[in-house]
Amino acid sequence: MSKFIIEGGNRLSGTIEPQGAKNEALQVISAVLLTSDEVMIDNVPEILDVRNLIALLEGMGVKVSRRAPGSYTFRADDVNREYVASEEFVKLCASFRGSVLVVGPLLARFGAAYFAKPGGDKIGRRKVDTHIFGLMKLGASLEYDSHMRAYRLTAPDGGLHGSYMLLDEASVTGTANIIMAAALAHGDTTIYNAACEPYVQQLCRMLVGMGLKIDGLGSNLITIHGQPSLHGTTHRILPDMIEVGSFIGMAALNRSEITIKNVSYDNLGIIPDSFRRMGVKLERRGDDIYVPAQESYQIETALDGSILTIADAPWPGLTPDLLSVMLVLATQCQGSVLIHQKMFESRLFFVDRLIDMGAQIMLCDPHRAVVIGLDNRFPLRANKMLSPDIRAGIAMLLAAMSAKGVSEIGNISQIDRGYEDIDKRLNALGAKIYRED
Numbered sequence: 030m031s032k033f034i035i036e037g038g039n040r041l042s043g044t045i046e047p048q049g050a051k052n053e054a055l056q057v058i059s060a061v062l063l064t065s066d067e068v069m070i071d072n073v074p075e076i077l078d079v080r081n082l083i084a085l086l087e088g089m090g091v092k093v094s095r096r097a098p099g100s101y102t103f104r105a106d107d108v109n110r111e112y113v114a115s116e117e118f119v120k121l122c123a124s125f126r127g128s129v130l131v132v133g134p135l136l137a138r139f140g141a142a143y144f145a146k147p148g149g150d151k152i153g154r155r156k157v158d159t160h161i162f163g164l165m166k167l168g169a170s171l172e173y174d175s176h177m178r179a180y181r182l183t184a185p186d187g188g189l190h191g192s193y194m195l196l197d198e199a200s201v202t203g204t205a206n207i208i209m210a211a212a213l214a215h216g217d218t219t220i221y222n223a224a225c226e227p228y229v230q231q232l233c234r235m236l237v238g239m240g241l242k243i244d245g246l247g248s249n250l251i252t253i254h255g256q257p258s259l260h261g262t263t264h265r266i267l268p269d270m271i272e273v274g275s276f277i278g279m280a281a282l283n284r285s286e287i288t289i290k291n292v293s294y295d296n297l298g299i300i301p302d303s304f305r306r307m308g309v310k311l312e313r314r315g316d317d318i319y320v321p322a323q324e325s326y327q328i329e330t331a332l333d334g335s336i337l338t339i340a341d342a343p344w345p346g347l348t349p350d351l352l353s354v355m356l357v358l359a360t361q362c363q364g365s366v367l368i369h370q371k372m373f374e375s376r377l378f379f380v381d382r383l384i385d386m387g388a389q390i391m392l393c394d395p396h397r398a399v400v401i402g403l404d405n406r407f408p409l410r411a412n413k414m415l416s417p418d419i420r421a422g423i424a425m426l427l428a429a430m431s432a433k434g435v436s437e438i439g440n441i442s443q444i445d446r447g448y449e450d451i452d453k454r455l456n457a458l459g460a461k462i463y464r465e466d
Contacts, residue, residue: 032439033452036461037411037432040322041285043458047273047292048074048449049099049266053228055127056205057235057264058082058103061091062134063212064239065106066261073099073266077446082127089113110139119143119179129160133206136169136182137189137213145179159196159203166194167207167214191216191255199224199249199343205232212241214255223249226344227296231267238262268293271350272448273318274300275423278354279455280320281309282361282431284405287458289318298345306337307355308362325404328364336399340369349373353424356380356400360388361431363404369397379421382414386432411436419447426451430460 049072058079061068073079075098083101087093090109094102112118113135122128123145135142144161161180165171167189169182191214196203204224209232211218223229225247233246239262242254273292280287281304294301294316301311301318308326312319329337339359341349349372356368360383370376374395384390386409389401411434416422422444429436438444441464444451452462 030439031441031464031466032437033426033429033441034463034465035426035429035436035438037430037434037436038408039283039430039459039461041280041283041287041455041458041460044288044290045276045454045458046290047268047276048076050074050228050269051076051078051271051447052201052226053231053266054079055082055130056202056228056232057266058086059130059134060209060232060235061086061103062105062108062131063138063209063236064259064261065104066259067102067104068239068261069100069102069263071100071263071265072268073101074269074449075099076449077442078125078127081125085121085128085131088118088121108139113139114141114143116177119145119177123179129157129202130206130209132160132182133164133208133210136164136184137210140184140188142182143174143177143179144182145177157203159198159200160206163194163196163203163207163220164210166192167210167218168192187215189214191218191253193219194221196220196222198222201226201229204229208232208236208251208253211253211255212236212259213257214253216255218253218255219250220253221250223251224343225249227267227270227298231264235262235264238264267296270297270300271348271420273297274304274351275354275427277301277304277309277311277318277320278358279427279430281307281323281326281358282427284322284324285320285458286322287320288314289320291316292318294318299347300351303339303347303351303355306339307358307366308364309358326358326362328359328362328366328402330364336365336367338367338369341371349376350420352376353379353420354427356390356398357383357424357428359400359402360390360409360428361405362402365399365401367397367399371396376418376421379417379425382412382425383409383428386410386412386428408433410434413437415439416441416443419443423448423451426462430455430462
C-alpha cells in the first residue's frame with residue numbers, strides 16, 4: 030500500500046493551476062460511445078479514475094490516442110458487443126464507480142447494457158435507482174442476471190423513445206446517464222429536477238456540438254430532442270472546482286499566500302463566498318484567485334448571532350465534495366461552525382483522525398459535526414492515518430501539512446483517484462510530501 034509522509038508546518042507560496050474536472054471528464058469520455066466519429070477532448074485530468082475509464086473503453090474496442098498530456102482522441106467505430114455483454118466486462122465495471130456512465134450510451138446505441146453495482150468511495154449508500162428508473166422511462170426493460178450479479182437493461186424493438194420524467198433526486202451521474210441515453214432516443218425527452226452542475230452543462234454543450242438539440246441548458250428542466258445519430262466534435266474540460274476549493278482551504282490552513290490560476294471563476298458558484306464566510310479573504314484577479322496570507326480567520330455568525338451552518342446542496346448550492354476541506358479549515362479558524370453533510374452518511378467519520386490530531390470536533394450523527402475553531406493557538410498534531418475516500422483523503426493531507434511534526438497517510442490510491450500528481454504540485458509551493466510505494 031502506497032503512503033505519503035508529510036513534514037508539516039511549512040508556509041507555502043507561488044502559483045498553482047487546477048487540473049481538468051474529474052466529474053466532467055468521466056461524463057464526456059463516456060459520451061464518445063454515442064458516435065462512430067472521432068471525438069477530441071482536451072484538459073483531461075491524468076488521474077486514476079479517468080485512466081481506469083479510458084482503459085475500459087479501450088477494452089471495448091474504442092480507439093484511443095493520447096496526442097499530448099491531457100489531450101485525447103476517441104473513435105468508437107468498432108465496439109466489441111460480445112465483450113460488453115461478458116462476465117469479464119461486468120466485473121471490471123463493478124470495480125470502479127465511473128463505469129456507471131457507459132450504461133446510457135451503450136443502451137442507446139446498441140440496445141442493451143449491464144448495470145453492475147459500482148465500486149468507489151466508501152461514503153455510505155449511493156443508490157443507482159435514479160439511473161435505472163430514468164432509463165426505464167425511456168422504454169428499457171429491466172431484469173436481474175444472477176449469474177452476472179448485475180441488472181440487464183434492454184431497449185425495445187426500434188430503440189428507446191422519448192418521455193417526460195420527474196427525477197426522485199437531482200443525481201449528477203443519473204442525469205448524465207439519462208441525457209446520453211435520450212440523445213439517440215426517438216422523440217423528445219423532458220427531465221424535471223435534473224442536476225444542473227457545470228459538469229452536466231458541459232456534457233450538454235459537447236452533445237450539442239455532436240448535433241444534439243437541448244433546451245433549458247443550465248436549468249433543472251431540460252428537454253433533449255433525440256437524433257438518429259451524432260457526429261464527432263472537439264471539447265475542452267473545465268478546471269476542477271473541487272481542486273480550486275481544496276487549494277483555497279490549503280492556503281488558509283497554512284496561513285500562506287498563493288495564486289490559483291485559470292479557475293473558470295464564473296463556474297465556481299457559491300464556493301468563493303463559502304470560504305469568505307469562514308474568514309478567508311480572497312480576490313478575483315481576472316480568471317485567477319489570489320489568496321493572501323492571514324494570521325487569523327474569523328468565522329461569521331448568522332444574522333441573529335447563532336452558529337454558522339455550512340451545508341451541501343444540489344447546484345447552485347455548495348458541493349458536498351468540499352465539506353471535508355472546510356471542516357479541516359474550521360479547526361484552525363476563530364469561532365464555531367456546524368458542518369452538515371446531507372447527501373452521504375459516512376463522509377464525516379474521518380473526523381476521529383482529526384480529533385486525534387487535537388481538533389475540537391463534536392460528531393453529532395453521521396451527517397453533522399460541530400467544529401470549535403482553535404484560531405491557530407493550538408496547531409494540529411502529526412498523526413498516522415488511512416484515506417477512506419478521495420475527499421477525506423485530501424482533507425487529511427491538508428491537515429497534515431498544517432500540523433507540527435511528521436504525519437503518515439496510507440491508502441493514498443484513494444487520493445490519486447481524484448488528484449493528479451498532488452505531491453509534486455504541492456511540493457512546488459513549498460510543501461514537504463514524500464511518496465512511499
